[in-house]
Amino acid sequence: MISRNPRRRRTLIASAALAVATLFAGVAPAAQAAPEARSDVFIRDNGNDYGYEDSSGSLYSSPDVRVCFTQILCATDDPIVQGGDAFIHVTLNRPGPYGDGYEKGNLQVWYTKQGTVAQWPNQWNYIGSAADVDVPYGTKTVVIPWKVPIGSHFCLLARWLSPTDLPTEGLSTSINTRKNNNIAWHNVNAVPAKIKIPQFRPIVFGWDGREPTAVGDIVFTQPGKPFTGPGRITINLGPDLAARWRAGGAKGEGIERVGETELAIVNPQKARISGLTFKSGEQVPAQLSFTAGAEALGGKYTVHVTQVDQRGNEVGGVEYRITGVQ
Template identity: 40%
Template sequence: MSSAGRRVRRATVVGLTAAMLTGLLAVTAAAAVPVEAVPAAAAAARTDVYIKDTTADVGGEPHALNPLWASPDIKVCPTAIECAVSQNPIVGVTNYLFIKLRNPGPYGSGTSNGVLRVYRTTPGGGAVWPTHWTQIGAANVVSFAGVTTVTIPWTGVPGPGHFCLLARWVSATDPMTFEGPDISTNTRHNNNIAWRNVDSVQLAVGGSPAVRPFAIGNSLTVPSRNEVVFAAAEPLQAIGGRVVVDLGPELFERWRAGGAVGTGVRAVGRTQVEIVEPTRASLGNLALNPGERAEFSLLFSATADSQREISFTVTQFGPDSSGARSTDLGGVQYLISTVKR
């Protein structure tokens, strides 16, 4: 073969190799794109649907409103007819989730097409996204101007029937601005994510304690130290209320090894502490391993009848992936009332 022929053949091979490499890189890049990623062309038709985190929320990203985990736009009802006030789900039967989508928010306009997805996890804080969340259901939605209420059936609710709920509006024209392992950070930075942890606790006077699960977690890749804060709008003693925290053997031992740091509490058993401060108490220096989520129990009881409902919140504070040393990592609002047996 002449030298000219060898040059032509070499150029052809190089060209084919470059084309194959380009194709391989294109396939690899496509495989790396998340399933719900937003096409670049979507920016030309930006829409903005939002779900309220608090009653004062108007869709700003990020915001400093609290509590972050009591969205008024997420509601659980026992029937397909929307109820006036969200209720605890009934175990073993079909319940219904009602989520309000508000259009437009401050960052776009126009009709938006997307998927509304709803998830659940054990009540509490520190739930790592998406590891600790289980999808309940999803609905394809066209969101027009105004408020669109979406109904999603929740079939076969597992026991004990107490959950954190998370709603995510996923749309090609309304992208998430930031998503990492911290649900609290994600919710604060995305107006199309909302979170609800509200539990009604009705106590029979003199009856057995009502037990509620609560979990604390660490979304970091290093160990963390955390605090759990208990706060009541008014003294629980006003309704003869009592709250005992059963940490379980392992978490109780970690608390004790950390110096039994706490305020407004006293040990009442091998693994239990009682909340004795009327309106605010805490357990501190609780060690959690990377990616861990530890569960304990809250025991509520009452010795007096009352017509009032008292709000009692339990919140986890600790470090998050943004670098904050102590931030609200999630909590639950318990609405406590009493009835005579």
């Protein structure tokens, strides 16, 4: 009989590769456990995530991953300083819905360019890990130090691995995150937006699936109090992405062309750049700018930049948390 529990099926399928996978994860191979004896530690994809697979809702701004200046958990992500020291706080939850067995595991953290897509594992860079982590009933926060590289802004990926709680992974980071409750993606960027002085943030778009090409849209949304109005958001597509947009008919909504390759976001509810074609494995660069007006001083805003495929399914995104400063 075929099991209807996806985690039970995954445990059986993964058994042949268990020794290799656990060596990579830094934990010793163990005898195959019965499904009801397996552990199930999960990292939330969003505030409404209780560990069920596939997860629903946003998948790129996990509340269980946070970047702070110190080893003390910060209330929200601190703006990282390139070349400086930071601490990545990852909160682990136990038990999840697929088992309550106890075992120690290994927490890994990786980084990639700030953007909506990245193929696993070749477009990710290893930061560090914590081995033999003991997760009690409830939650446990693990802190991993990070020397922030110079040259860009970054997305983070947290992976929990234990002998009976290994992820099943393919090329697509978004699919891996959606289908595995022990993988979490954190694409959050803190932006101190200065009055009349643009703050620039690099971002990459592309395609992380196996299909040779894909067509998708870039969508801007501003939940809560909008930044557009008190402030200004533009995106410089660059010559490559701008040429693709024109080749697709220069379609969109809630946007205004303000330069040869630059667009302004004029609709705070939803703005969309449509009809972009990407090859598998591409990461095409663009640049965002955030400029605060006087009315934005002291205000706090959230902007989501999301990539969706031609069926409207979310591929990935970045959450920008903006504070208006002098």
